[in-house]
Amino acid sequence: MERQGVLAREPAPQLFVVLDEMVVRRACGGADVMAEQLQHLIACAEQPHIQLHIVPTSAGMYSGLAGAFIVADLPDGSRAGYVDNQLAAQIVGQAEEVASLGLSWDAVRGEALPLGLTLDVLTEAAKDMT
Structure with missing residues (x-):
């Protein structure tokens, strides 16, 4: 949580993140924990200084x-x-x-x-x- 504070400072750094879809599909820590984590990712992705993107499983093998x-x-x-x-x-x-x-x-x-x-x-x- 302390490291995430960096994203709230002014000026906020630009953060670009790409996650594989299986990262958000594979349950880890139980359904409630995952749902909360996913809501947090959605909130992050809606911030102007954070670009969050998913590589879909349909992409198959990629680097x-x-x-x-x-x-x-x-x-x-x-x-x-x-x-x-x-x-x-x-x-x-x-x-x-x-x-x-x-x-x-x-x-x-x-x-x-x-x-x-x-x-x-x-x-x-x-x-x-x-």
Whole structure:
């Protein structure tokens, strides 16, 4: 919760998130917890400084299934990356590696639904949990 406070500060940072649809469909923590989590995601997606998009299961196999990663544009204009897996997390700063993550990000965003359809998926998933 403390980390989420960053999103409420002024000026608020821009946050771009892409989630696989199965993240919002797979029950974790019980139906009530999932429904609350999904309502929170809907509220976040409706904020102007947050872009939340879902990659639908109909996309099939896509590069985002290789694992979670973050590409951050830093205040000085540089970029950094962060890659996480079951064994270790790694901060990526080398230009070639960051560029590779940037290409992966572009490919993942290309598979994602626009905001309106994303909100439809989140709303439907929340209803399915209740």
